[in-house]
Amino acid sequence: MVEQLAAGTADFDVMFTGINQERFDKLLTVPIPMQRGLLGHRIMIVSDESAGKMASIKTIEDLKGIKIGSGTGWPDTDILRQAGLTVEDSKYDNLFKMVAAGRIDGFARGAAEPFLEVGSRKEEFPNLAVDSEVLIVYPFDMFLFLNKNDTERHDILLSGLQKAYEDGSFMAYFENHPQIKEVFEQAGLDDRVRFEIDNPLLPAEIAAIPDQYWHGR
Incomplete structure (x- = not known):
């Protein structure tokens, strides 16, 4: 386009x-x-199984140790990779399946996006949730x-x-x-472990x- x-x-x-x-x-x-700039405040869609990993993330090295999903061709995908994070890219709809199946630990979404996305997919993916622990911030x-x-x-x-x-x-x-x-009301942006990247x-x-x-x- x-x-x-x-x-x-x-x-x-x-x-x-x-x-x-x-x-x-x-x-x-x-x-x-x-x-x-809320699109550059990234919070994760996680599974019940990967939520525990998020709770243990305290340093940037911890963050680099998880697999993060992001869309193919999205600017975010390049931003996250250039920060040294481990990123698996795929089509948007596939990323929900990948989290649910444990192929990635989280799907990074803009702060205004994941609550509606998870809520609308509860029947198909009952093990998905919005992470409450980690916030990745970059100007975007x-x-x-x-x-x-x-x-x-x-x-x-x-x-x-x-x-x-x-x-x-x-x-x-x-x-x-x-x-x-x-x-x-729900994201608790100030209560998360915050990682600012370029x-x-x-x-x-x-x-x-x-x-x-x-x-x-």
């Missing part, structure tokens, strides 16, 4: 996806993280991308998001969104985005 949007042959105008240097170079990026999020020539639409989106921050409507919507509320795929222009647009800064 990136190539289609870049070439002007896509049947859509705006793409909502994670940031990396390639997407930033090929497309026009609206430089405001749409989930305030979902952004809006457009064709390089679509500057007018880009400027409208950027201006609208900036105004939504100024008048408080962005934060009001964000904090009251059911998935986001679930994160802060994101070498993050464009310098995105790294320089003001702190007001990122959670926890």
